[in-house]
Amino acid sequence: MNENRPVQEEDLQAYVDNALDEARRQEIEAYLRDHPDVARRVDGYIVQRQRLRAALAPVASEPIPPELNLRHMLAARRAHTAAPWRMAASVIVALCVGGLAGWMGRGATEPASGGIAALAREATASYQVFALDLNRPVEISANDRADLVRWVSARLQRPISVPDLSQSGYRYMGGRLVATEHGPAGLFMYDDGHGSRVAMLVRPMQIDQDTPMKAHRQAGIAGYSWADQGLGYSLVASASTSGLHPLADEMRRQIGAQVRKPAPA
Known part of the structure; x- marks a missing residue:
């Protein structure tokens, strides 16, 4: 209760x-x-x-080094060599923490930008986190599509629509609200039934509010980003995904038609 x-x-x-x-x-x-x-x-x-x-x-996707294998470490401990391993582990932890702190602090020296380049980076990061998650890639499933659209629209303070890519071979999986450096955004996921996933990120734009579609590629993730009437859209997928540009064109066509649909009399 x-x-x-x-x-x-x-x-x-x-x-x-x-x-x-x-x-x-x-x-x-x-x-x-x-x-x-x-x-x-x-x-x-x-x-x-x-x-x-x-x-x-x-790092998580890399195989465990043989010297850090549990059986190996236990054997080393039994051989009374635990002290050197503890020292090595301390060094590894220190390096990892220091490296991660440096990565997390890199934004302090980067110029702030709410434009298309930032949108592309945020879509890429969201794809890396969620599209590759085998257990919970979406927070709200396709069955609750209308609820998700209402929720994201309320948080973005702008009406949004979710394109239908079924004619292009992609099933809508669902989505979630994600946070970016420039405020909340909606992330919507699709898959083709053969292991290929694409995702669309949408958020309000501080600059570049009406921008033609631009291609981008980063960390093995490819995408196309554009902005229309103050909302930015970015479609991203693994760089090996074929036909991404036509998918982006179809998304832009459907979104544009929905945005420009005349209000009911």
Whole structure:
């Protein structure tokens, strides 16, 4: 019976970590909609989490070095050589923490930009974090598409639409609200049923509010980004994905048709 349970800091942390059950998650989302100051702080937490996951993703995918294999380390311990390994482990931890701190602090020296280049970077980072997640790539499934669109539209304070790519061979999986350096954004995921996923990121633009489509590629992720009437869109996928440009063109066509649809009389 969580109906009247107050929202605590641990609830917000669990929300950021995707560790809440569905009922509690909806309660927290309703709370954030009513408390924009807290929502902005939570957005900051999510940005930090996404940066951390993106930074560690290449390391997590690497095989464990033989010298760090558990059996090897246990054998070394039995051979009374544990002390050197502890020293090596301390050095490794120090290097990792120092390197990660440097990576996390790199933004302090980068010029702030809310333009197309920043949008492309944010879409790439979101794709690396979520599209490659085999367990929970989306937060809200395709069955609740209308709810997600309403939620994201409310957070962006702009009406948004989700393109239908079924005629192009891609099934809509669902999506989520993500945090970026320039505020909240909607992330919508599609797959072709054969292991290929594409994602569209949409957020309001501070600059480059009407910008032609531009191609980009970073860290093995390719994409096309553009802006129309103050909203930026970025379609991203693995660089090996074929036909990405026609998909982006189809998305832009559908979004443009929806935006320019005359209001009912």
